[in-house]
Amino acid sequence: MKAKRWYQLHLVLGIFGSSFLFVLGITGSLLVYGKEIQSILTPIQIPLQVNRLPFDGLYRGVVQQLPEGSIAGWLVSDLLDQSDQIWFHDTNTPSKETVYLLNPYNGKIIGSLKEDRSDSFYGFLLVLHYSLFMGGIGYFITGCFAIVYLLLVFTGLKLYKRFWISLFRLRLRESLQILFSDLHKFVGINAVWFHLILAITGGWWSIRDTIIRNEPEEIIIHHLWNNRSSIDELIDESIRQIPNFHLGYISFPHHDQNEPIGFYGNRHDSSGWESRYGSYLQFDTRTRKILRIVDISKESNLNQFLDSFRPLHFGTFANHFSKVIWILCGLTPAILSVSGILIFYEKRKNKRKVLKQRTQS
Numbered sequence: 001m002k003a004k005r006w007y008q009l010h011l012v013l014g015i016f017g018s019s020f021l022f023v024l025g026i027t028g029s030l031l032v033y034g035k036e037i038q039s040i041l042t043p044i045q046i047p048l049q050v051n052r053l054p055f056d057g058l059y060r061g062v063v064q065q066l067p068e069g070s071i072a073g074w075l076v077s078d079l080l081d082q083s084d085q086i087w088f089h090d091t092n093t094p095s096k097e098t099v100y101l102l103n104p105y106n107g108k109i110i111g112s113l114k115e116d117r118s119d120s121f122y123g124f125l126l127v128l129h130y131s132l133f134m135g136g137i138g139y140f141i142t143g144c145f146a147i148v149y150l151l152l153v154f155t156g157l158k159l160y161k162r163f164w165i166s167l168f169r170l171r172l173r174e175s176l177q178i179l180f181s182d183l184h185k186f187v188g189i190n191a192v193w194f195h196l197i198l199a200i201t202g203g204w205w206s207i208r209d210t211i212i213r214n215e216p217e218e219i220i221i222h223h224l225w226n227n228r229s230s231i232d233e234l235i236d237e238s239i240r241q242i243p244n245f246h247l248g249y250i251s252f253p254h255h256d257q258n259e260p261i262g263f264y265g266n267r268h269d270s271s272g273w274e275s276r277y278g279s280y281l282q283f284d285t286r287t288r289k290i291l292r293i294v295d296i297s298k299e300s301n302l303n304q305f306l307d308s309f310r311p312l313h314f315g316t317f318a319n320h321f322s323k324v325i326w327i328l329c330g331l332t333p334a335i336l337s338v339s340g341i342l343i344f345y346e347k348r349k350n351k352r353k354v355l356k357q358r359t360q361s
Helices: 003-031 032-041 055-065 121-131 136-157 176-190 192-212 231-241 301-307 307-315 319-332 331-361
Strands: 067-077 085-090 097-102 109-112 246-249 261-267 279-283 290-294
Touching: 003 032, 003 097, 003 319, 003 331, 032 121, 055 067, 055 097, 055 231, 121 136, 136 176, 136 192, 136 231, 176 192, 176 331, 192 279, 192 307, 192 331, 231 246, 231 279, 231 290, 301 307, 319 331
Parallel strands: none
Antiparallel strands: 067 085, 067 246, 085 097, 097 109, 246 261, 261 279, 279 290
8 A cells, every 4th residue: 555545544544533532542641540639629538547347247237228229339449548339229210320439437328429420530531431421332432443543553653664763853943734743753653552552452342342242231130139148258268269369349149140249359469460350259149159260360371461451551550650651641642633633734724825826826
């Protein structure tokens, strides 16, 4: 394919995806420290403590405070001064899912989130980032734009095959078109590794969850978990099976009579490349027998590689060092979107100017 065709393809993809990549880039950059920003904007009413109440007591206390219904999921906060999140289905409105905020130190419900998470800064950013507030269709659309993002990277590399010649060139005294072009190349090439990571990880999640898994519409069945059953005993068993197991999320049965209860997390001594929910155990709700154990550290190289997508995508693998880099690099899709549109505008303006001069002459 000739260079002109590669340019036209890059241009069409850029115009088509620029606005979406701008939004995804800005929201993704903010999400790196989204929980910390949330704490500043909405002060947490939980005093910093060390010892949480046992899960059995917390569960029974939550059931007493909420209307008739079933708990579907329990997200355990990874920050000591933030609340747990309880996913709850009311029997009167089975299709509606409410997220309640739980103080794990006294067992009190301290609030709730809207269904679309728009009243939470972190939730708003997260839903906007992965689904554009369009549900499953939006999740699929963002996956499509991840593929567009990947194609933009490849076409950009094809256009600038000898990128090392002008890798650090920014001609500030030249025309706006040249300046924007240099900025576009500078940001695109120097952060190409980052673009590849984001496009591949984001695209994989969307394809996996909307095409490969393609789960049917949820049907909620209530009261599948017995309130008298001990959650703490199953957590203790999880720690015996996976040493140093650190719980991150509990999935309660709410779809089928045979659905297990699942405990998802990682090990306290895990590397930064393991996701927070990569290891898990599933128990039969009646017999308490272990149905499945997944210790990601003992899984195949492929599964460990796919599990590393989460810390890679969010930049959490090296704590604050990688987070700061991810914040800065997260702005590059927005910079590329704006600079690309400005290059196109300046080219069109200069072309019209030349045509006008030729006509007058």
